[in-house]
Amino acid sequence: MSSVKGRFSFSKDDGDELQSSLRLLFNGQDSNHSNNPTDNMDFHQIKGTSDFGSSWLTSNTGAVNVKVLLVFAQDDRQSDILVQTCEKLGWHVSEARNADEALELFQTHYHDIVIIDRRGVQRQQADDICRFFTESNQDECTTLQVLDAGFNRALIECSNQKILINELIGIHANEVQAKLQLATAHSLYLAVHRCRDMIHVTNDRHVIQFANEVTEKLLGYKLDEVINKNLNEIITCENFNLMNQLLQKGLESYGNMNCKRKFNGPITISSRIIPFCTHGRRPTHYIYIYDTTYLLENIEEIEKIKCGWPHTVSHLHPRGSAHSSRSFDVGSVNSDLQRRCSIAKLHNLPIEAPITKVITLLTSAMMDAALPEVVNQINKAIEILKTTELFAPYVKESGDLTNDPITSDLIGALISAPLYARDSRRSSNDSVGRVQRILRQQSPKPTSRSQRGPREIELLLENSLSWEFDIFKLEMLSEKRSLFYLGMHIMNLYGVPAQLKCEERVLLNWLTVIEGSYNVQNSYHNSTHAADVLQATARFMMSDRLKSLLGPLDQAAALIAAATHDVDHPGVTSQFICNAGQRLAVLYNDISVLESHHAALTFKLTLADSEVNIFKALDRDTYKSIRQNIIDMILATDMTKHYEHLAKFVNICSVQSEESMSELYSDAVDSSPLSMAENVTLVKRMMIKCADVSNPARPLKLCIEWSKRIAEEYFRQTEAEQERNLPVTMPTFERSSCSIAASQIGFVDYIVSGMMEAWDAFIDLPEIIKNIRQNYGIWKEHSKSEIFTVQDCERLQQSLKLHISQST
Incomplete structure (x- = not known):
């Protein structure tokens, strides 16, 4: 001055x-x-x-x-x-x-x-x-x-x-x-020009008269590009007419503004609008104040993550403590950054559910609950809550999901609810006598810990709780019986037989029946995938966070759910089953068809024979509780509910305030709201979901093999749909023309990244983020060619093996 x-x-x-x-x-x-x-x-x-x-x-x-x-x-x-x-x-x-x-x-x-x-x-x-x-x-x-x-x-x-x-x-x-x-x-x-919130001053016709420098940093527009422009050219609001009526009466207004950025996708920012007048009583200027401080702290990191998975930024400090004398653990600072990025990324995804709007509106309302204008926001929230499908996802109009047909097909098939069945044709799938048949067909099983299989398998299982565990090596050594060997080993580590009060022999029989009920002809949804999800779940439960939340029976239920979550999977999607009018679609009313089948068959097989009934020694209440937990976790793997579970987890377990967040993610184990039963359920759902789609977070050689296998399964489904004259669920998944690299990039961008960031911030497992970034970079490099086939994946695997052998 x-x-x-x-x-x-x-x-x-x-x-x-x-x-x-x-x-x-x-x-x-x-x-x-x-x-x-x-x-x-x-x-x-x-x-x-x-x-x-x-x-x-x-x-x-x-x-x-x-x-x-x-x-x-x-x-x-x-x-x-x-x-x-x-x-x-x-x-x-x-x-x-x-x-x-x-x-x-x-x-x-x-x-x-x-x-x-x-x-x-x-x-x-x-x-x-x-x-x-x-x-x-x-x-x-x-x-x-x-x-x-x-x-x-x-x-x-x-x-x-x-x-x-x-x-x-x-x-x-x-x-x-x-x-x-x-x-x-x-x-x-x-002060206004340099403040960290974005500020616009308009005249009474909402023509911008002033914009501070944050506008350029956040939205990408030069100041002379926005001055004298109508605000609605870059800022839009659903209830603008109501907001304008309040402003003309001299009343402040609040709302979420959709801001168009010059070089990137739009972002939603909470805004406060204040009317001012230079003379008389009618407002002559409107002051728009956008709460962008948090966005500016992380916008560069968020954009880098969206564009190419950068290395973790470790120089950022927690809010308000840039020059604090107390020390910080680098891992906790990075974890806090990833947590904040995951919350921001959730609200910036091109797929949105109405409940997300409700959460944002109510959060904004609670911040200024003393103001009468909050009534307008609450009324808006009530209108949204009156809809029937609160979590039904839809693609935002401004999203870029439709720009990539492969990604659009894949994500659309995963999150879309099946169409109604066209007819009632039945399949010949019948489970009568399945238990006895499987037990007769399988070779004799080892019955003690000293007879758990070949020496090579024993050595491999010593690292069964490592995130780098090679499930495909176990598949080869066990002759595709990885679920039996790994399942028995891990369940003994977690004391499952003791918690269920069942003999080890019964558990061995149960694993045999469950593994025998997986379709070995499936390239992806087979017992190896079930074993992989089981191993990821077991690794997750080693974290201090989950140890403090999950009791022994919770752990047992989680391992059982992981082992059975895809049992008897037909190798096609629920959409295919509904389009074909198969028996399962009719049985489950086209709703979570496969997941309902997996859960029901799990208990049907388990209860069919006392020699495999691992629950027979439990009392009624305990059995009812563990059954409910297993069913809930299996149904949580339904990808049509993905954004529902993710939104609930981020909203409840991340808490939307800085103060609550710092308490919630402190190192000390406390009796926080997370210990409530309904919140523990949310955590278990997120755990099995992350384990189910953990392929992009595995080491590169495992990631490539899983990518090749899931692509092969989708190719077969497309061919079957064409042969049977059914609607083609994923048209771009043609064996000769589909790019596997592009499909993996889309899968990471729209399904995996936001969920894994939130999960890593919760349990502190940095390996998953590190691997995702490395693998994402490889797929990015190979996505430059329009076609990246199964054969290309195999060549990539060979070059990787050659590189590893030369390095060693």
Whole structure:
């Protein structure tokens, strides 16, 4: 802020000369040559609905603490009367006898007003002093020339104190105070221009008059690109008409604004709009304040994650503690960043559910619950809640999902609810006698821990809880019986037989029946996939967070659900089954068809024979509880409910405030709201969901194999649909033309990334994010070609094996 200064001079009035002048300066600079671009703007005092009172910086508070410098070669009556007059006004007076003293005093005190004696022989010295202050080279003495030289007001020699008082007060009010208000307005402008919230000022027609620099940083527009544009060209709001009615009445309004960015997709920002008026009662300006501080802290990281999975940024500090003396754990700081990014990314996904809008609206309403305008937001929330499918996802109009047909097909098939069945044709799938048949067909099973299989399998299982565990090596060594060997090993580690009070022999039989009920001809949804999900679930439950939340029976239920979550999977999607009108579609009314089948068959097989019934020793209440948990977790793998489960998990388990978040994710184990039964259920759902789609988070060689297998299964489904003249669920998944790399990129972008970031922030397992980024980079590199087939995947695997062998 520039301080306002001034100088005077006195002499007799001879009618031909300007004997005294006043110069008001900003920090010694000529006001006509400002280097500050903000100094060229006009400011007006704005009156509005907010009452600033006496604290308003630009209000007139009276001439207090005014500093005056008198430059007189010697004391005389005129200097004495000026000293007396200033002291009577309560002003501070300094006196100088020559130019050197005047310059030294001015540089130390920086006076508001300088009065220079320019009478008679003092004229040349007065001009020299003025030149010191103004750096002017003018020596002429005519009125206009002296004004041009730096003086801007003349005082006639006067000994009347009352006249001098009025004269000095007028100078201060009309010159000094006006410049002070302008300088203060400049400081307010600078504060608004540099603040971290995005701010727009429009006229009463919502035409932008001012935008601060955050607009350029956040939205990508240059300031001259938005000035004089109508706000709705870059900012839209669903209930704009209601908002505008409130503003025209002089009432503040609140809402979520959809902001169009120049180079990226749109973002939704909570906004507060304040009406202001310069005259009368009708608002003449609207002040839009967007809460963008959090976005600016993470926008670069979020954009990098969306565009290419960057390395974790470790230099960011937790909010409000950038210079704190206490130490920070780098892992916790990175985890906090990932957690914040995951929440922000959830709200920026191109797929949105109405419940997400409700959460945002109610969160905004709770922040300002004391304001009457909150009623409008709550009414809007109630309208949305009246809809029947609160979590039914749909693609946002502004989303870019439809730009990639492969991604659109894949994500659409995963999240879309099946169509109604066209007929009631039945399949021959019958489970009668399945248990006995499987037990007879399978080879004899080891019955003790010392007889768990070949030595190679035992050595491999020693690392069964490592995230790098090679499930495909176990598949080969066990001759595609990985679920049996890995399941028995992990369930013994977690003490499942003891918790279920069943004999180990019964558990061995049960695993045999479950694995035998998986379709070995499926390239992806087979027992190896079930074993992989089981292993991921077991690894997740090693985290301190889950140890504090899940009891022994919860852990047992989670392992059982993981092992059985895809039992008897036919290798096609629920959409295919519904389109074909198969028995399962009719049985389950086209709703979560496969997941319902997996859950029902799990218990049908388990209860069919006492030799495989692992629940037979449980009391009624315990059995009812564990059965409910298993069914709930299996049904949670239904991808049509993906965004519902993710939104609930982020909303409840991440808590939408900085304070609650810091408590919730502290290292200390506490009795937080997470321990409530319904929230533990949400955590278990998220756990099995993350385990089910963990392929992109596995080491690269495992990720490639899983990608090849799921693509093969989708290719077979497309071929079957074409052969049977059924609707083709994923048209782009043609064996000869589909890009597996592109499908994996879309799967990570729209399904995996946001969920895994939230999950990693919750249990602190950085390996999953590290692997996702590495694998994503590989797929990005290979997505440059339009086609990346199964054969291309195999060549990539060979090159990877060669690279590993050369490295070792």
